[in-house]
Amino acid sequence: MSKLKRNERIGAIVKILCDSPNKVFTLNYFTLIFDSAKSTISEDLVIVKKIMEELSLGKVVTIAGASGGAKYVPMMGREEKHALIEQICEDIKKPERVMPGKYLYMADILYNPVYTKGIGDIFAEKFSEDHTKVDYVLTIETKGIPIAMMTARGLNVPLVIARHENKVTEGSKISINYISGSTGSLQTMYISKKAIKKDSNVLIVDDFMKAGGSAKGMTQLVQEMDCKVAGICVLFDTTVPSQKLVDKYISLIKYEGIDTNDEILVHPNYEYL
Amino acid sequence: MSKLKRNERIGAIVKILCDSPNKVFTLNYFTLIFDSAKSTISEDLVIVKKIMEELSLGKVVTIAGASGGAKYVPMMGREEKHALIEQICEDIKKPERVMPGKYLYMADILYNPVYTKGIGDIFAEKFSEDHTKVDYVLTIETKGIPIAMMTARGLNVPLVIARHENKVTEGSKISINYISGSTGSLQTMYISKKAIKKDSNVLIVDDFMKAGGSAKGMTQLVQEMDCKVAGICVLFDTTVPSQKLVDKYISLIKYEGIDTNDEILVHPNYEYL
Numbered sequence: 355m356s357k358l359k360r361n362e363r364i365g366a367i368v369k370i371l372c373d374s375p376n377k378v379f380t381l382n383y384f385t386l387i388f389d390s391a392k393s394t395i396s397e398d399l400v401i402v403k404k405i406m407e408e409l410s411l412g413k414v415v416t417i418a419g420a421s422g423g424a425k426y427v428p429m430m431g432r433e434e435k436h437a438l439i440e441q442i443c444e445d446i447k448k449p450e451r452v453m454p455g456k457y458l459y460m461a462d463i464l465y466n467p468v469y470t471k472g473i474g475d476i477f478a479e480k481f482s483e484d485h486t487k488v489d490y491v492l493t494i495e496t497k498g499i500p501i502a503m504m505t506a507r508g509l510n511v512p513l514v515i516a517r518h519e520n521k522v523t524e525g526s527k528i529s530i531n532y533i534s535g536s537t538g539s540l541q542t543m544y545i546s547k548k549a550i551k552k553d554s555n556v557l558i559v560d561d562f563m564k565a566g567g568s569a570k571g572m573t574q575l576v577q578e579m580d581c582k583v584a585g586i587c588v589l590f591d592t593t594v595p596s597q598k599l600v601d602k603y604i605s606l607i608k609y610e611g612i613d614t615n616d617e618i619l620v621h622p623n624y625e626y627l
Numbered sequence: 628m629s630k631l632k633r634n635e636r637i638g639a640i641v642k643i644l645c646d647s648p649n650k651v652f653t654l655n656y657f658t659l660i661f662d663s664a665k666s667t668i669s670e671d672l673v674i675v676k677k678i679m680e681e682l683s684l685g686k687v688v689t690i691a692g693a694s695g696g697a698k699y700v701p702m703m704g705r706e707e708k709h710a711l712i713e714q715i716c717e718d719i720k721k722p723e724r725v726m727p728g729k730y731l732y733m734a735d736i737l738y739n740p741v742y743t744k745g746i747g748d749i750f751a752e753k754f755s756e757d758h759t760k761v762d763y764v765l766t767i768e769t770k771g772i773p774i775a776m777m778t779a780r781g782l783n784v785p786l787v788i789a790r791h792e793n794k795v796t797e798g799s800k801i802s803i804n805y806i807s808g809s810t811g812s813l814q815t816m817y818i819s820k821k822a823i824k825k826d827s828n829v830l831i832v833d834d835f836m837k838a839g840g841s842a843k844g845m846t847q848l849v850q851e852m853d854c855k856v857a858g859i860c861v862l863f864d865t866t867v868p869s870q871k872l873v874d875k876y877i878s879l880i881k882y883e884g885i886d887t888n889d890e891i892l893v894h895p896n897y898e899y900l
Contacts, residue, residue: 358678361634365678368641369685374741387682405631405638409660412642450821457796459821465788467780468647495769496788500776507740515738515769523730548723548732 363388363398364405371402371414371426376482376510380423399424410434427482428475428508432627438472439606439622446607447618456612464497464561464589473606474504476627477587480604481509481557488584489554490514492576494543494568501589502559509557514550516543516575524548530574535565535599543568545575555584563591563605566598573600590620636661636671637678644675644687644699649755649783653696672697683707700755701748701781705900711745712879712895719880720891729885737770737834737862746879747777749900750860753877754782754830761857762827763787765849767816767841774862775832782830787823789816789848797821803847808838808872816841818848828857836864836878839871846873863893 358366366387370379384395402424403414410431416424430438442463451459463469481488488509493502494516506513520527524546534541550556556576560568569586576583586600590607604626610619631639639660643652657668675697676687683704689697703711715736724732736742754761761782766775767789779786793800797819807814823829829849833841842859849856859873863880877899883892 358681361637361674362678362681364634364638365641365675366682366684368638369645369679369682372642372645373684373744401634402638405635406642408631408635409639409642411639411646453796453798455795459796459798459819461788461797461819461822462785465776465779465786467776467783467786470776471646471780496772496790499769499772500786503738503740503743503773503776506738507744510740512735513738513740513773515734517769522728523726523732524734525726525732546732546734549734 357390358388360398360401363390363395364401367398367402368405371424372412374510375426375428375478375508378417378423378425380421383423428478429482430472430475430479435472435476435627436622436624438469438476439627442469443607443620443622446609446620449616449618451618452612452616458612458618460561461497465500467500470500470504473501473589474506474508476606477501477505477557477559477604478508480587480626481585486584487555488557489581490550490556491559492516492545492550492556492572493559494518494572498559498561498588501561505557505559505587514545514556516545516572518543520544528575528578530571530578532571532574533565533567535563535567541571543571543575545579547579550576550579550581552580554579554581556581557584558586560586560588561590563588563598563603565595566600566603569603570599630663631661633671633674636663636668637674640671640675641678644697645685647783648699648701648751648781651690651696651698653694656696701751702755703745703748703752708745708749708900709895709897711742711749712900715742716880716893716895719882719893722889722891724891725885725889731885731891733834734770738773740773743773743777746774746862747779747781749879750774750778750830750832750877751781753860753899754858759857760828761830762854763823763829764832765789765818765823765829765845766832767791767845771832771834771861774834778830778832778860787818787829789818789845791816793817801848801851803844803851805844805847806838806840808836808840814844816844816848818852820852823849823852823854825853827852827854829854830857831859833859833861834863836861836871836876838868839873839876842876843872 413427413429491506529544586603591605686700686702764779800817802817859876864878
């Protein structure tokens with residue numbers, strides 16, 4: 355390969371950094387790939403940082419010192435976040451979503467690759483600061499998995515999935531019983547003992563919160579593993595009951611229910627956007 | 628914002644394209660963002676295309692004509708694919724993965740954000756050509772979801788998740804019964820009728836294939852919805868039984884089992900790498 359020009363190096367650096375959010379790449383790494391001096395790469399990184407910020411495409415953090423380098427942190431502009439969540443709300447409002455029993459069909463939204471990527475980036479951004487160091491993202495199967503996966507990817511940490519059944523392939527487990535807020539029934543969640551190391555910080559991510567039973571259950575699982583909850587993030591929560599089983603959580607969308615005209619009442623939760 | 632220089636535009640174009648794989652961005656889109664002429668943007672795209680190819684960072688396809696533009700298609704170099712799958716195989720070989728009953732603990736691999744992104748890109752690359760147009764990615768809960776999600780993201784199509792239980796939130800469903808190859812038990816899978824439109828091409832993605840019961844079940848679901856199977860992709864399959872219940876599928880890793888010394892026999896399936 356012939357030696358690259360500055361604009362070619364910049365294109366490549368952007369691709370490499372953004373492909374691996376929250377992973378530090380050393381100056382050495384780039385000097386080897388591009389056969390260029392450290393000072394040249396440092397100048398490239400200044401330009402990359404500037405583009406990202408000016409166009410609200412994310413944040414590039416440069417780390418000084420011998421083991422220094424740079425990493426990309428997902429970060430959306432406020433307008434872009436609002437646009438994404440407003441678009442999701444409009445999508446939720448479609449009347450054909452109302453199922454018998456006034457349930458809402460939401461699977462297509464929760465599994466949409468563009469939405470889930472955006473939601474994962476919003477959650478990852480909030481927990482990318484060093485003082486909220488996250489070691490794992492935890493969710494409970496099934497519907498929250500895509501969002502949780504994208505959050506884990508944004509943070510560059512492993513995803514852990516709690517199961518509703520005791521699976522032989524996952525070895526010995528810790529389990530807790532909890533009351534599901536949506537159905538009122540007693541359920542069990544299991545987590546493999548191998549999944550999470552002691553003394554870790556765990557971010558809980560789920561699609562939906564009604565009473566908070568699942569989030570409380572996952573909180574208990576985290577505590578049983580001698581770990582701490584770094585935070586709780588859900589895509590949407592219900593206004594009723596207003597008192598949840600967990601104290602603090604982040605929700606991007608407020609769901610008020612379906613009114614007598616079958617209209618779906620939902621709006622962005624700007625507090626966290 | 629002041630007018631950007633070429634190297635700044637190039638950095639931004641790379642970010643925008645790679646953030647949305649398989650989505651076409653028009654020249655107009657970029658001329659508006661950058662306040663630049665079409666000819667300038669066209670030249671930028673030539674440079675972006677070249678960097679991607681030279682450094683095996685993916686492929687940029689330019690589309691000519693009035694509605695023309697460019698899109699990013701995930702594409703890994705052969706060496707990089709080999710390195711990723713070899714690394715996963717080394718990881719699988721760790722003796723502590725062997726669970727009672729000779730099951731392998733694999734959850735951490737299947738939920739690893741770096742692995743799943745790479746696997747999803749490999750699958751997406753294979754089905755990004757127009758003659759294999761994919762409309763949906765289908766998986767069955769739970770362990771294959773992260774890989775399937777990343778494949779759907781690489782292809783820019785919706786993910787659909789078949790369930791083991793009939794959930795009220797998903798409206799009316801199609802269900803089929805199948806024999807699970809791993810447990811030999813009769814199971815049911817459900818899919819919401821709203822999830823997939825008639826006459827679509829569906830790519831089936833799963834983590835693991837033994838006899839092929841799940842893949843065959845999903846094939847039947849796809850046919851019941853008057854759709855076609857575009858392909859079947861699994862991360863790994865077993866050498867025994869050699870005859871599977873489905874004819875054609877792609878598997879990236881061959882698993883031969885655990886030998887009498889508790890050694891895990893696994894190797895990359897270079898045929899598809």
